[in-house]
Amino acid sequence: MTSLIELGQRAKKAERQLAQATTNEKNEALALMADALIDSTDFIIEENKKDTDRAREAGISDSLLDRLTLTADRIAAMAQGLKDIVSLPDPVGLVDSMWTNDAGLKIGKQSVPLGVIGIIYEARPNVTSDAAGLCFKSGNVVILRGGKEAFNSNKAIVQSLRQALGQSTLPTDSIQLLEDTSRETAREMMQLNRYLDVLIPRGGANLIKAVVENATVPVIETGTGNVHVYIDQTADRDMARDIIVNAKTDRPSVCNAAETLLIHKDVAEDYLPVIEDALAEWNVELRADNRAAAILSESVPATEEDWATEFLDYILAIKVVDSLDEAIAHINQYSTGHSEAIVTSDYFAGQRFHREVDSAAVYVNASTRFTDGFEYGFGAEIGISTQKLHARGPMGLPELTSSKYIVFGEGQIR
Amino acid sequence: MTSLIELGQRAKKAERQLAQATTNEKNEALALMADALIDSTDFIIEENKKDTDRAREAGISDSLLDRLTLTADRIAAMAQGLKDIVSLPDPVGLVDSMWTNDAGLKIGKQSVPLGVIGIIYEARPNVTSDAAGLCFKSGNVVILRGGKEAFNSNKAIVQSLRQALGQSTLPTDSIQLLEDTSRETAREMMQLNRYLDVLIPRGGANLIKAVVENATVPVIETGTGNVHVYIDQTADRDMARDIIVNAKTDRPSVCNAAETLLIHKDVAEDYLPVIEDALAEWNVELRADNRAAAILSESVPATEEDWATEFLDYILAIKVVDSLDEAIAHINQYSTGHSEAIVTSDYFAGQRFHREVDSAAVYVNASTRFTDGFEYGFGAEIGISTQKLHARGPMGLPELTSSKYIVFGEGQIR
Numbered sequence A, B: 001m002t003s004l005i006e007l008g009q010r011a012k013k014a015e016r017q018l019a020q021a022t023t024n025e026k027n028e029a030l031a032l033m034a035d036a037l038i039d040s041t042d043f044i045i046e047e048n049k050k051d052t053d054r055a056r057e058a059g060i061s062d063s064l065l066d067r068l069t070l071t072a073d074r075i076a077a078m079a080q081g082l083k084d085i086v087s088l089p090d091p092v093g094l095v096d097s098m099w100t101n102d103a104g105l106k107i108g109k110q111s112v113p114l115g116v117i118g119i120i121y122e123a124r125p126n127v128t129s130d131a132a133g134l135c136f137k138s139g140n141v142v143i144l145r146g147g148k149e150a151f152n153s154n155k156a157i158v159q160s161l162r163q164a165l166g167q168s169t170l171p172t173d174s175i176q177l178l179e180d181t182s183r184e185t186a187r188e189m190m191q192l193n194r195y196l197d198v199l200i201p202r203g204g205a206n207l208i209k210a211v212v213e214n215a216t217v218p219v220i221e222t223g224t225g226n227v228h229v230y231i232d233q234t235a236d237r238d239m240a241r242d243i244i245v246n247a248k249t250d251r252p253s254v255c256n257a258a259e260t261l262l263i264h265k266d267v268a269e270d271y272l273p274v275i276e277d278a279l280a281e282w283n284v285e286l287r288a289d290n291r292a293a294a295i296l297s298e299s300v301p302a303t304e305e306d307w308a309t310e311f312l313d314y315i316l317a318i319k320v321v322d323s324l325d326e327a328i329a330h331i332n333q334y335s336t337g338h339s340e341a342i343v344t345s346d347y348f349a350g351q352r353f354h355r356e357v358d359s360a361a362v363y364v365n366a367s368t369r370f371t372d373g374f375e376y377g378f379g380a381e382i383g384i385s386t387q388k389l390h391a392r393g394p395m396g397l398p399e400l401t402s403s404k405y406i407v408f409g410e411g412q413i414r
Helices: A004-019 A023-039 A041-057 A062-068 A072-086 A126-137 A148-167 A183-190 A205-214 A237-249 A265-280 A290-295 A324-334 A347-356 B004-019 B023-039 B041-057 B062-068 B072-086 B126-137 B148-167 B183-190 B205-214 B237-249 B265-280 B290-295 B324-334 B347-356
Strands: A095-100 A106-113 A116-121 A141-145 A175-177 A198-202 A227-231 A258-264 A285-288 A315-321 A339-343 A361-366 A383-385 A393-395 A401-412 B095-100 B106-113 B116-121 B141-145 B175-177 B198-202 B227-231 B258-264 B285-288 B315-321 B339-343 B361-366 B383-385 B393-395 B401-412
Touching (some): A004 A106, A004 A116, A004 A141, A004 A175, A004 A183, A023 A041, A023 A072, A041 A062, A041 A072, A041 A148, A116 A183, A116 A205, A126 A141, A126 A175, A126 A198, A141 A183, A148 A175, A183 A205, A198 A205, A227 A237, A227 A324, A237 A265, A237 A339, A237 A361, A258 A265, A258 A324, A265 A290, A265 A315, A290 A315, A315 A324, A324 A347, A401 B393, B004 B116, B004 B183, B023 B072, B023 B126, B023 B148, B041 B148, B072 B126, B116 B126, B116 B205, B126 B141, B126 B198, B141 B183, B148 B175, B183 B205, B198 B205, B227 B237, B237 B258, B237 B265, B237 B339, B237 B361, B258 B265, B258 B324, B265 B290, B285 B290, B290 B315, B315 B324, B324 B347, B339 B347, B347 B361
Parallel strands (some): A116 A198, A141 A175, A227 A258, A227 A339, A258 A315, A285 A315, A339 A361, A361 B401, A401 B361, B141 B175, B227 B339, B285 B315, B339 B361
Antiparallel strands (some): A095 A106, A106 A401, B095 B106, B383 B393
């Protein structure tokens, strides 16, 4: 088993060559990787079975087991994901502005890879090829550290990707897996400043928290979404119902799903029963404040903690508010800054919501489920940043780059 | 003395109002601040004298004492600095791209303030008004934590800035000073994730290292520059001499000053004596590898440590190299990634240097001293980032912003 330091040293060796690779070289390697995944389907499924067998013995939940399981279809989807990355524009090498300064220097700002990216993630093994492909296309070496539940699956996937790299013109060590899945080594990775330029955690709130608290490597925090929908007194009733139902029930386990409904007091009595009916189809548990509870036919009392919780389940907290001010204040107090929506017919309410809500994506009259790199048209997504530094919201390939100033002089001194 | 938590709470209260301030409101407040500094000149000088008296008793070096000392001229320069910020474009509120996605949503990416910025800095009290002005213009609340050597000076400056804010339409708590200058509280500030969005350390290598190692708040690392100049075999001799002399001696104490000279073996014998002569005027100590030492008339042997050291003094390490490859490899091994220059007449050598040197600013035929927000034409500089995340190189006002996606829908759901 290769030590973390060795992985870091190999990554550094691969870094310069990959950073300077042409788009064609990278695309050819990505196509080889896609083919390799298909060719290794049987082997990957076999190795994945070791993980699912162990997980079943350990009695994990059906939904986690489902996330962990790889089928031929899922592997084909992973391969297709790599092919899709081929067709995305190369984010590296763009000089998006160039000017001449007072001394006559031509100064250009050019996009360059971040360098070596560490990804720490949890159960879903498809993240392995997905993250590897995105880092690779953006010219970044990646060190992957998956969860121990998916150890054999991740190892098989990375083995097949590296085989493909071996046939390409680019370094095999562009993609590496940390096989030691202990907590101590994860912590060591969080402080591997010498070899890592950035760390991106992908997973649940506890993982993200552990990385933020322990990392000395710069981190991009992703994915926790305590998401709000506010229905104001001018909202169209059907639109309001459709948006909250979609935002809550389309896929409750993801970060852009709604967790709290705020509704203006003037329409609560009229709209809440309609919304309750619609949500009943999905057996959504309603956790209501006093005023909402008085209108709803069935609910449990919302606690202070509920306002701050990302349920990721068929649970919705509901609060009746007196005004847009109260709605915005509630959101800015409890939100994780991911996505929020207002449903309104009032132009000025929409303007204020856009301006005053401090979140990565702020919607007027649309479901929060749209916060997604593919839906935004980026063609890819490495995660959804909930921090303000570097990138905020859905991150595509350009967010995996940094910049350097290239300066052309003719002997200028100061 | 107000506790750090209280400062954080006050900052959060001020944050929304300042983030939404119009350009005019901010500019009027900045003009009031500039006037207040001038009006408080006597008071600030008086308070500064307490700091310089104590420093003199403690026996600090003349150069540090000079950095600490405020005069009427220096205070006028601080005031002028604030006025200059008035004339810079407001970086907040720009929607630099907007598109319609497949679902018909209009999606705009708008620049917004980072939020609350913590600045941890050392002796020079003029950083206080400078950093406060830049954070303010970019809509960010700032919590300043200066060194204890400048405590009274910083307190007087912040008092006068806050008086001005009291007469403005914007919150007085937009600018706050942490008066507790203990190490424990500095460390607490580095982990104040609840109230701080970003931490920017400004100062020496030890300060930066302490912040990077201890902070859980996202950090922008600034300012350490182990800067290289490489003279290749096609370089014009006079140009090579002028550039290395300027890069080394124009202002040795700053981060864009050169620390190591690399020179191609074919021109070392011819050029090094000329360079030695020119540097002798400034009494520059030369620390040379064996081959350089054999050519120079006076030098001391360079140690392994010298290649990695930011001297910030009249000291230059010199190494003779066999090739551009060796020069680039040396730079990428020892550099802190700040600024590097090649002096060459060879088109292809310049191209390779630009491409392969992994630093924030890469020069062909110009002094590294140009790495500076003012020289680049940004009209301001909050620091020079040596990390790849968020910003790299000189940071102006736009680098003090983040973004949010504002989305306009008409009832779209997924």
